[in-house]
Amino acid sequence: MADIAPHGKTGADDEKVQSLQSESIKESLEISPSPQFNNVQKSWEKPGTWGTVCRSWRTTQRYIWDDPDKPSEEKKFLFKLDIFLLSYTCLGYFCKGLDQGNINSAYVSGMKESLNMNGSQLTYMSNVFTAGYVIGQIPAVVAVTRIRPSILVSSCEILWSVFTFCCAAVKTTPQLYAMRFLVGLCEGVYFPVIVYLIGSWYTKTERGKRVTLFYASATISFMFSSYLQAGAYRNLAGHLGHQGWQWLFIVCGIISLPIGVIGYFFNPDFPENTRAFYISAPEAEFARKRIALAGYKPLGASAWTKTKIFSIIRTWQFWILPLGYSFIQASFPSQQPVFSLWLKSTGHSVYKINVLPTAQYGIGTLVLIIAGMISDSPLLLGRRWQAISVLQGVTVFASIVLAVWTVPINLKYLAYYVLWFASGVPGVYWAWYPDLIPHDHEMRGFVIAVTNIFSYIMQIWYSDAVWRTIESPKFRPGFIAASCFGICTMAMSLGVHLLEMRDVKRRRNQAYLATPAQHHSVDQVID
Numbered sequence: 001m002a003d004i005a006p007h008g009k010t011g012a013d014d015e016k017v018q019s020l021q022s023e024s025i026k027e028s029l030e031i032s033p034s035p036q037f038n039n040v041q042k043s044w045e046k047p048g049t050w051g052t053v054c055r056s057w058r059t060t061q062r063y064i065w066d067d068p069d070k071p072s073e074e075k076k077f078l079f080k081l082d083i084f085l086l087s088y089t090c091l092g093y094f095c096k097g098l099d100q101g102n103i104n105s106a107y108v109s110g111m112k113e114s115l116n117m118n119g120s121q122l123t124y125m126s127n128v129f130t131a132g133y134v135i136g137q138i139p140a141v142v143a144v145t146r147i148r149p150s151i152l153v154s155s156c157e158i159l160w161s162v163f164t165f166c167c168a169a170v171k172t173t174p175q176l177y178a179m180r181f182l183v184g185l186c187e188g189v190y191f192p193v194i195v196y197l198i199g200s201w202y203t204k205t206e207r208g209k210r211v212t213l214f215y216a217s218a219t220i221s222f223m224f225s226s227y228l229q230a231g232a233y234r235n236l237a238g239h240l241g242h243q244g245w246q247w248l249f250i251v252c253g254i255i256s257l258p259i260g261v262i263g264y265f266f267n268p269d270f271p272e273n274t275r276a277f278y279i280s281a282p283e284a285e286f287a288r289k290r291i292a293l294a295g296y297k298p299l300g301a302s303a304w305t306k307t308k309i310f311s312i313i314r315t316w317q318f319w320i321l322p323l324g325y326s327f328i329q330a331s332f333p334s335q336q337p338v339f340s341l342w343l344k345s346t347g348h349s350v351y352k353i354n355v356l357p358t359a360q361y362g363i364g365t366l367v368l369i370i371a372g373m374i375s376d377s378p379l380l381l382g383r384r385w386q387a388i389s390v391l392q393g394v395t396v397f398a399s400i401v402l403a404v405w406t407v408p409i410n411l412k413y414l415a416y417y418v419l420w421f422a423s424g425v426p427g428v429y430w431a432w433y434p435d436l437i438p439h440d441h442e443m444r445g446f447v448i449a450v451t452n453i454f455s456y457i458m459q460i461w462y463s464d465a466v467w468r469t470i471e472s473p474k475f476r477p478g479f480i481a482a483s484c485f486g487i488c489t490m491a492m493s494l495g496v497h498l499l500e501m502r503d504v505k506r507r508r509n510q511a512y513l514a515t516p517a518q519h520h521s522v523d524q525v526i527d
Contacts, residue, residue: 042054062377063374063377063378064209064373064377065373066205067205073286074290077283077286077287080279080283081268082210083278084266084268085197085201085267085268086198086210086213086214087266088259088262089194089197089214090213090214090217091217091259091262092153092157092190092263093190093191093214093215093218094218094221095157095161095256095259096191096218096221097218097221097222098221098228098252099161099164099252099253099256100183100187101221101222102164102248102252103122103125103126103129104122106167106245106248109244109248110243110245111245115170115171115172115173115176116173117173124177125176125177127460128181128184129180129183129184130184130456130460131181131184132181132182132183132185132187133188133456134188134453134456134457135185135188136184136185136187136188136189137188137191137192137453138446138450140152140156140188141192141193141196141448142304142442144193144196145300145441149193149197149267150264150269152193153190153193153263154260154261154263155260156187156189156190156260157186157190157256157259157260157263158257158260160183160186161253161256161260163179163183163186164183164252164253164256165249167180167183167249168242168248168249168253193445195211195433195448196445196448197267197269198214199431199433199444200271200291200296200299200434201268201271201291203290203291203382204294204376205382206376207382208371208372208373208375208376208384208428208431209372209373209376210431211372211427211428212368212369212373212424212428212431213369213372214427215368215426215427215430216365216369216427219361219365220361222361223362228251232244232248232251271284271288271298272299272300274287294438296438297438297439297440297441299441299442300441301441302439302440303442304442308443309446312443312446315443317437317447318447320492320495320496320499321433322447322450322451322453323454323492324429324493325426325451325454326455326458327489327492328422328425328426328489329426329455329458329459330458330459330462330481330482330485331392331395331396331422331425331482331483331489332422332423332425332482333395333422333475335462335467335478336463336472336475337357338402338419338472338473338475339356339357339416340354340357341472342412342416342473343356344473345472345473360416360420363417363418363421364420364421364423364424365423367391367421367423367424368423370424371425371427371428372424372427372428372431374387375387375428375431384428384432384435384493385493385494385496385497387428388425388429388489388490389490389494391421391424391425391428392421392422392425392486392489392490394421394422395418395419395421395422396482396483396486398419398421399415399483399486400479401415402415402416402419402479403476403479403480405474405476422486425489430448433448436496436499436500436503466478466480
């Protein structure tokens with residue numbers, strides 16, 4: 001890739017580098033097409049209508065998934081990763097969303113009365129969960145470099161399923177505090193480790209769509225959790241001596257537990273230590289080679305030492321990336337159910353109050369997935385800042401419209417829906433991390449955890465400061481803040497891109513100086 005090309009090379013040379021990398025990948029898998037097929041005309045090479053259709057489909061494939069010209073062995077390898085790794089991680093994140101949000105549904109479904117909860121105890125319950133969630137992340141990303149992810153993550157998922165079951169058996173509020181803390185502690189392992197893991201298997205133009213699909217599974221869980229939990233409450237309340245709110249926890253535990261068990265087999269660990277049943281030894285070697293050719297340092301190349309954390313703190317990534325993600329979270333107006341509260345204030349029916357806002361989740365999910373595809377496509381070639389800026393710009397427009405408030409009713413409806421364009425930003429942002437920190441495998445996981453922790457801490461005060469319920473339904477301070485943070489996000493994405501380009505140039509120069517006798521030949525640099 002560009003970061004190992006010699007100083008001063010042109011875009012044409014970068015294409016040559018990529019071509020040579022592709023040839024190296026083919027050689028690593030010993031790809032040698034059979035002579036009898038060399039002269040067979042492919043369907044997309046044929047003239048006529050059918051050839052045109054096939055060519056159009058191959059062009060579409062490049063934009064919605066992977067390049068169809070990849071070697072068949074590489075496509076098979078990626079297909080297996082998608083079937084096992086991606087499906088498992090999406091299911092796990094879906095379960096995490098269910099288990100994280102079930103406390104609110106249980107509270108309004110009888111738990112408050114059963115446990116004699118009062119005052120702000122539900123808020124305290126959320127804070128206890130957040131405390132456990134925050135505490136668990138940094139130890140997890142450090143430990144996972146020594147303990148296989150398939151063991152660490154799967155064990156924690158099984159534990160949080162067990163603690164979710166225990167939530168159904170509590171008799172007092174302090175007992176529930178303890179269980180929610182433990183659920184948060186175990187769930188805190190999942191997100192940073194999985195984002196770290198996905199980024200270790202997929203290359204720059206493959207990663208965006210996969211990370212956004214993973215991230216979208218949480219949005220989907222929020223869409224369906226209310227229906228799922230309402231069904232459990234309505235159909236199971238009173239069965240086997242358990243109240244409806246208790247069945248909410250039991251059902252969530254039943255869903256999560258098998259996914260945790262599956263993780264022991266579906267989670268492939270890192271390419272450097274994989275022993276997954278679906279990845280052969282040549283494929284594991286191929287995975288390591290293609291990641292190295294893409295410019296990413298392998299696991300263990302910069303192992304943890306007593307002084308490593310101090311070297312990480314001195315980098316710009318440690319400070320700017322968490323701050324940037326806090327801008328992203330603050331610019332997305334999801335702290336209050338603003339659309340539902342406005343619908344209620346304008347006399348809409350209960351049915352419309354419940355149904356109309358669900359389209360926001362659909363829009364958010366669709367935009368998120370499309371953004372990942374486009375950022376990976378030939379249009380952007382793995383660059384992320386353009387997609388972030390466009391999505392954020394739409395939400396800034398909507399936030400300004402709602403801050404003004406006195407606008408035509410149809411424009412207000414439009415603004416409430418397109419607010420959710422910003423929900424597509426986080427997935428694209430997380431997919432950017434391996435390209436911003438290609439030089440240090442362990443640092444990448446650490447910064448992912450710090451970023452996620454910082455966003456949770458920022459949300460604690462931010463919601464109370466500008467998204468106060470007393471401002472309903474206008475929430476003018478909230479929309480003004482969202483607009484300002486959205487503009488900051490757009491500026492930040494450009495600034496991070498410039499820093500990335502500076503780092504790429506430095507690595508090019510370092511590679512040039514390290515191989516002075518070879519700098520005249522791209523082939524030699526690749527070798």
